[in-house]
Amino acid sequence: MILSESRSKRLLSEYQVGIPAGATAASEAEAIERARDLGCSRFVVKAQISAGGRGLAGGVSFSDSPEAAGKAAAQILGRRLVTEQTGPAGEVVRRVYVEEAVNIRDSLYLGIVIDQQTALPTLLGSAEGGVAFEQEAAVRPEILDRLALAPDCAYDDDAITGFLERIGLDGEPLSNARQLVIGCIQAFRKNDISLLEVNPLAVTDAGQTLAVDAKIVLDGNALFRHPEFEALSDDLWVDTAERTARDNEINLVRLKGNIGVITNGAGLGLATNDMIFDAGGLPANFMDIRTTATSFGIARGVDLLLAESDITVLLLNVHGGGMTVCDTVVEGLAFAYSRSKRRLPIVARLAGQNAPWARTILKDRRLPHEHFDTMSAAVSRAVSIASGRYR
């Protein structure tokens, strides 16, 4: 679960991480009021969405008066912001963050990630933070410094100091930054964070260090330990269809195409979409029916596809295993069709556990389907239907 900038910063500030003064607003009037409360002379208004890449997509603007900040907020509120990380649907901006614009002397980057190679929480740092940092680090990895922590995030004081020296800090900014880094490490551990980024970590003219922007990804698997985050999930979930699917034990990602895809398992879902692309078609979604999904949950997932007017055919590719058997999926499909007016053609390929029984269900419920024995044959049929070559 991704926390918005304002929530990420509020969480970090509980661990003595310095942040610029700021508050969220949902309207122009609110934005003006928040800006007046800040009592400073220069403001920054930032769209609050869960995805990154805002700066480059016009989601951040500076203004010199509370009224101008209000205008900036009015311009962006309600707008759909598409960044390189949101997916094509983008995200509607429902709140902005109005913040004091600080005088930044140096922009650094600080991250804490879980390094899969070492299985250790690892500090990442760079003297070259800022909006273009990710692109820059991809081509010049040498600008990134690393420091591995212990599995429980324990750290060595001298090692932290050395790490901060390596990313160009000394004197008072260094000791301020050390407090900031230690606060971030504690927040990372205590809140089951899987990714924490402060970019930029700003050094101000006065030598202060501030988290000017922050991004936190919480480990969704650890939410049972953090009931305090449950309430947040409502307004942070990116896409309502994807959220509904998740609530029904289905991983759904919406894509641009017109072939609705129903598969069990992440690997099979990825492989099916690969085959659709290779055959010249475009999947409308990625779907992974989790092993914990029931027929009713699967029906909700199919409902979501039937509600998409772009979709012209459903490709059902299920390999029944020890946990998800074919008939569970087909029962869900039949249930969704029974309560929908749409009779989208179904191209089915059922294999593995209970496949014959599932095919009987498809026939008995008179679902408009064709069955193929191989994935390739089913995919190629679905692609030809989707491209208008149907009958």
Place this chain on the structure above:
Amino acid sequence: MGILVDGTTRVIVQGMTGRSGTFYTDLAMRYGSEYVGGVRPGKGGTRHMGLPVFDTVGEAVAETGATASLILVPAHNAAAAMLEAINAEIGVAVCVTERVPVHDMLQVHAALHESKTVLIGPNSQGILTPAGCKIGVMSTADARPGCIGIASRSASLTSEIVASTSAAGLGQSTTVGVGGDPIHGLGFRRCLEMFRDDDRTRGVILIGEIGGIEEEEAADYLTSIEYGKPVVALVAGRHSPSERRMGHAGTLSMFGSRTAGEKAARLERAGVKIADDADKVTPAMVDALA
């Protein structure tokens, strides 16, 4: 033969008395595997499905001579269960549990260092040596004893490849699900090493996907030696948008994670035959063995 588990493996189940514990223990015993007991704190001394139940893994190992454990406990207890199995020095621990917090896995991973236990999972369908031993939740209907070793990050694609290798008359020596989580136990590299030493295995199939570093480690290993057996790989997710999360926690593309295309290219340079899609995996192996 096969790797890690066979007909002589003696299995206990942590969480045997729960609903899924009962269900999958029953299926595995019907398949003919040697299940010798279960662990459920507070129910030590009782019996379940004809098997003795113990309070701790240590007691279960001492009393039954168990050499492997199947872990089917809820996510919030999974790390403790894995650590208990590791501390009891059980040979193979298979954790099926999904959604284990990643910070918990950091502790488990650290405990594996210099331990005697091979951990499979979590978020794994398990390990199967057909007609020998099943520790996990996979279907066995299409599995046949044979000569192909399979190491996979995806349960659904494993079912697919098990079915096609059986239909082609090859069968499987052992199939291993390394699990879909970013931090896990056994990986592709170690599987490849063991399949290389296994007389019954004539060829190895790797089923990978976007994210993680399994494919890169496998490629580095295969580059470093003369492997001597054909290796075929499928890397799913060539067309998935790289910034977005697709199902498995391990598939979140992030620092250092490569695309499916880059992973496949790296494996290919290491001498691996790449299958473009699931239907082409088994034919590629048949060709390679001909």
